Amino acid sequence: MPVAPTRLLLIRAGLVFGGAAVLLVELLSAVGLLNRLTITIAWVAAAIVAGYFGRRWLIGIFPMIRDRWREAARVERVIVSLLGALFLADLVIALMSPPNNFDSQTYHLPKVEHWAAQGSVNFYPTIIDRQLAMAPGAEYILLHLRLLTGGDALYNLVQLAAGVGTVLIASRIAAQLGGGRRAQLIAALIFGTIPMVLLEATSTQTDLVIALWVGSVATLVLDELHRRTPWPAVLLLGAAAGLTLVTKATGLLAAGPLLVVWFGAQLRQRPIGRSMAVVLADVLPKAAVIAGMMALMSGPYLWRVQTTYENPLGPDHLRGSISMQRHDPASVLINALRIGETALQTPAGPVGAGAIRGLAHAIGVDPDARDITYWNTTYPYESWPPDEDRVSLPVQGTLILVGAAVLLWRRSPARLYAAVFWIAVLAYVTMVKWQPWGNRLILFLILLGTPLAALWVDGLLAARRRAIAGATALALAGGAMAGAFAVSYGWPRRLVGHGSVFTTSTQDERFIRRPEWGTDYVWAADAVRASGAKRVGLLQGYNTWEYPWWILLRGSELVSLQSLQANMPAPAIDTVDAVLCVDPPNGCANYIPPSWNPRTQGSVTYAIRPKS
Template sequence: MPVAPTRLLLIRAGVVFGTAAVVLVELLSALGWLNRPVVIALWAVAALAVGRLGRHRLAGFHPKLRDFWGGADRLERVVAVALGGLFLADLVIALMAPPNNFDSQTYHLPKIEHWVAQGGVEFYPTIIDRQLAMAPGAEYILLHLRLLTGGDALYNLVQLAAGVSGALIASRIAAQLGGNRRAQLVAALIFGTTPIVVLEATSTQTDLVVALWVGAVATLVLDERGRATPWPAVVLLGAAAGLTLLTKATGLLAAGPLLVWWFAEQVRRREWLRAGAGTAIVVAMMALVAGPYLWRVETTYSNPLGPGHLRESISMQRHDPASVLINALRIAETALQTPAGPVGADAIRGLAHAIGVDPDARDITYWGATYPYTSWPPDEDRVSLPVQGALILIGAAVLLWRRGPARVYASLFWLAMLAYVVLVKWQPWGNRLIVFLILLGTPLAALWIEPLLVYRRRAVARLMAGLLVVGALAGAAAATVGWPRRLVGSGSVFTTDTMDERFIRRPDWGRDYRWAADAVNASGARHVGILQGYNTWEYPWWILLKGDDLVSLQSLQPDLPPPPIESVDAVVCVDPPNGCGFHIPASWNPQTRGAVTYAIRPR
């Protein structure tokens, strides 16, 4: 009997769903059938099939929930209610707030509109090459929602589903490592109340999605300890690894060592065929899921990881021990920062200079960034996790001394941490990039802290309970007054206009975008060209302008030249290189307001 079979069923279903969603996108794109009628028809058939197959499974869910509640003690019920209430608050925000994440406005969501407009996921001309080179796994799932609903009203639910699933996975891993029911609930609580998780669960970022797939790899690998892996389980492992690669390659820093552990376990059992053929199946599944996208990137940029300037902006260029040490210390300080601010930053900078490392050097620091950076305010791009982070690090250290699978798992966690600080530069928004490590680490924190919650010395038990309460309150604060989506205060989802909410990070742009869009719509222009900078927002144009016939008049891809400006009816421009006047003929009579310019082609 597998550990936590209901949770395992949900995890397997999630991997199957993600794989099917990706393969369908690639297949329909190749056939020229990537359009709304076809996707609706396929989902209708899938819904009927799943409804028939899953009816008896769902029938048994309610009794299990009732049995859980009846057997839970007061502490367990408090934890369950607190976690459920927090996710309910996130659900309200996710449904009421439109997508307004900064990166999503620039490259996560515009790519979906281009795919819909051209009926395929082939590359297209753009100056924002992150739309092409950044892994699209999460966006493939959003594409299904876009074609099914015709809009973005349900986009935020993808990350919310990943957050809830991440809590379930954390609890199951705790069970697989020997944790009792209370430890499992604590694991879910620590993950679910981490401020960066709470904030990302209402956004269209991708960090929770990649954490979901990494967590799926981890819990599926743990199932294979002590047995010859069945072939269907091998296929699921490969699919989860492929989804990790397709969503964000950094996830492989954890998924890779976990897969090596699985291979070693099969070899230890002398399951040579399972180890060899299973590895081939895993690689084949990864190629099936991520191969088409990686091939497009390789043929466009001569590297499957994208253009050089993107790779170098994120990855470490120095790997000497001194540079890695300073990188690790900066990442840890930024993640553990309290409301008191970057308290230890001066010491880290002093140490860096003492050992000959420039803490702001471009080869170990994201371009244009300066350390330190204030990370505590509950903002989805940077919020720290002092309580949860400390519990994870202590638990991961303590469990290194515990015999059994927990020790191996803790070792793999530290290996993934080491790989991250060796390969990924410090950056101001780095706290969201380690969400997959947070998910892997929360079971270790739970296994360490749970026995102390019932420790015979009440002072110790109260201290541990107090830490969980403080961590939960930080998560509640993130949902209540976090940014850029919050329940109360200025900018509340209950009191802010939907379009104002979209521009809540740049309200000045909101006024200018709407002014230009109103003029272009009034002119009757349908084929509109876009001129923009590398970090400006393209997505609002797809919302504000009538129709979906928008094209980029710039391109960073030599083999994908943009159309000439004479081919469009109008142009909208936001701060491109060389300025709008450089690109728009004077005869078009360009009009400028703030950062935005528009022009109508003379008739």
Template sequence: MRDSLLRTAIVILAAALFITELLSPLHLLSRWPLAIAWIITLALIAARIPRFSFHLSYLYIPSAVIAIPVAIAAVLSPPNSADAMAYHLPRVIYWAQSGTVAFFPTPYYNQVMLAPLAEYIMLHTYLLTGGDHLINLIAFASYLGSIAGVSAIAGAFGLPPRAQAVAAFICATLPNAILQASGAKNDFLLAFCLVCAVYFAARRDVIFLALSIALAIATKATAYLFLPPLLIYAASVLPRRKLLWIAAAILAVNGPQYIRNLRLTGSPLGYDSAQGDGHYRWRNEHAGLASLASNFIRHTSEQLGARSPQWNDRVYRAALAAHRALALDPNDPGTTWPGARFSPPVNANHEANANNRWQLLLFLIAAIYAIATRNRTWSLYAAALFTAFLIFCFYLKWQPFLARLELPLFVCAAPLGAYFLAQFHPAITLAACLFFASNARLPLFENWTRPLKGPHSLFVTTRDDAYFNDMSQWNNRASYLESVDRVARSGCNYVGIDITENQLEYPFQALLRERNPNVRFIHAPAAPPPCAVLCPDCIGNQQKLTLYRDYGPPIEIGRFLLFTNTPY
């Protein structure tokens, strides 16, 4: 059943991408063309893929129980992750209103140049349902698929059924996995594609391996950092002519986005910074062993945060001591995100920086055990995961919120942990699983952006208010709400948004679309001029006052300026 499920999921993901790219040039990305395309596609899938009966073994009931609160949070909450509101969801809005995924004018290039697969699926759900109510279920479905996938990997590597279920449970209880699985980011879809790639590599199924790799790249650029060990394995076990399938799949799946990026930036991968100016550059300024060592120490430190401030301070001091011993600067601007400073780790219930420290400990012990017992399969598997992490550290600058990007490696490591626990009496395995379940309580119920208990619980918070759960640092909820109300009452249907100050535009778009479904958005300044322009965080900005002077004196709303020529 798991094999058929994974194959079906990969085919559906590929279909979503190809439907999008086929309809986009014709500006047919709208509800009815998509509905017709999916009816035909699903009928073909049903006719070609062997039927499989659904049977949930009792061994997987614990994982299913863990997934229930995650599903509730995903359904009750709007998409409210800060990154999602900065570029994942705005790009969906602009695509939906234009009927195409062609690049659109924006000062924030993340909205156009980044890998688009997750947002393509968001676009389909948005257009087919008329809103964002199902968007969080994309990450949740990836969570379920990954749980099934890691158990399938464990089976492909020869572990017995009980150990396969343990692999699923380890994945299900990863704190960062629980937190991300109810949100709108794309890390879990990448994790699922990588899990499928590992599984089909173990099965030596080159067609689905190629598709999985291509779809991983189409989901998030960190796939380029995580895939090399898997590609090396594929090159060692597959005939050379079959490797051409992988290259062909990568080009077929990612070719349209490569071409769009090439036309805009001169590179198929786009700019190396969000604004294209090199200031907020993702990669290290100087590559070498020094940057690798510093980032390795800092990322490992971030994964060791606990609820004890004393423990966190000891971890921090140890990381600083390691930097001093190696004559490294822990805040080297060449390896550190601008404006960030290395600090003690935290035990956060936020998807951006929640750690998986106990599972990490299990994986490290499992890797050492595999090497010590000369188990070739699991030693190589552990080495592949470790190599992928080293590449990650070698290339990307350290940021205090990058734990989320490491999620795919933790998910793929779940079978390794299950292999180690399978060496012991079932009582030991049960104790470990109970410990992981206990450790999952806070992420399950006290997710900082999508809580199920407490004064801000999704059960007592309105959906509109929940959009702002990840925006407390800006403290501008009232400004968004008043701006939405004023523009809605003005009757303006062509609204400009000036986001050059790096503000989140999606809450304004989502709430205004609830009031006026016919409204269209454009990034200002634009021609023809829109009938209203919202400029977040523009109070005191003389340049903006001059730029939009034809609208007359703006309305001040907190730190927002609203320019409008429509009376109300």
């Protein structure tokens, strides 16, 4: 009997869904059938199949939940009720708020619109090359929703589902490491109340999605440590690894060591009298299938990146902005300390930043050097306010780091897992630069560390010393309060206060990050629509918001008049009926002919092609 079979079933279902979603997009794109009709047919067929095979499970799940609730102790009911209330509040926010994440406005969502418009996921000319080079796994799922519904009303539910899934994974890993029901609930409580988790669960970012796939790799690998992996489990493990690669490459910093552990565990499953050659004959084909699944899911995308930028990791400037260029011990140490301080920052601000900067100078490292710091940023950065791009996790982060350190030191069933966690952390701080919004990028590491914190905390609560148990309970309560505060008053989507989803219009919500831009965008879009323009050219900067144009000019053909892709020149300006310009290099006047009579308001310029 597998550990936590219901949770395992849900994890497997998620992997089947995610893998099918990615492969279907690539397949339909390749044969020219990526459209609303084919996607709808596929979903109807999938719903029929899922309903047929899942009907017994659906019938039995509610009595099981009822029985578990009756058996639960009061504190267990409190934890479940709290998590249910937080994610229910997130559901309300997710449904009431349109996508308004900054990165989503620039590159996550515009590429979904390009794919839907052209009926394929092939690359296209653009100056915002993050639309092309950044891994598209999460956006492939959004594309399904876009084609099914014709809009973005359900987009936020993808990350919400990933948030719920990661909470289940955290609790299941705790069980796999030997934790009882209380430890499992503590794991769910720790991860489910992290402010960043609750804020991202209502957004169209991708960090919870990648955490979901990395966590799936982890929990599936733990299942295989003491048995020879059957082929169905191999396929699921391959799907989890493939989804990790096609969603965000940084996830491999954790998934890679986990797969190495799986491979080593399989080699140890050597029956008496069997030679190592026989064992390898069993293990190597399974490893090849996992690698093949990864190639199947991410290969088409990586090939497009390779042929466009001559590197499967994208253009040089994009790689250089994220990846560490120095790997000497001093630089890695300072990078790790900055990442840790930013993650653990309290409302008192970056208190330890001065000491970190002082240490950096003492050992010959510039703490703001571009080769270890994201470009155009400086350390430190205030990360405590509940903002989805930066919010810290001082309580939960401390519990995770201490718990992972304690269990690495102790001889316990969790020791190997703790070692893998620390290897993943070391890989991350060695390979990824510090950046102000780095707290969201480490969500997959936080998920992996949460079960270790839960096991340690469970031991403290069981201690005979009431003071220790009481302090631990207070820490958990403090973390939960931070999560509740983030849901209630977080930014840019909140329940109460200025900008509440209950009192702010959909249009204002879309521009809540840059309210001054809303009027300008609407003014220009109205003028272009009134002109009767059908084909509209875009002139933009690297961080320009492109997505609002797709909303305001729904039905128009939008094309970029700039291109950073050498093999894909942009169309000429005389091939469009109108131009929309927002902060491109060198200014709008250098791109638009004076005869087009450009008009400017605030940050936006529009121009209509003169009639001949």
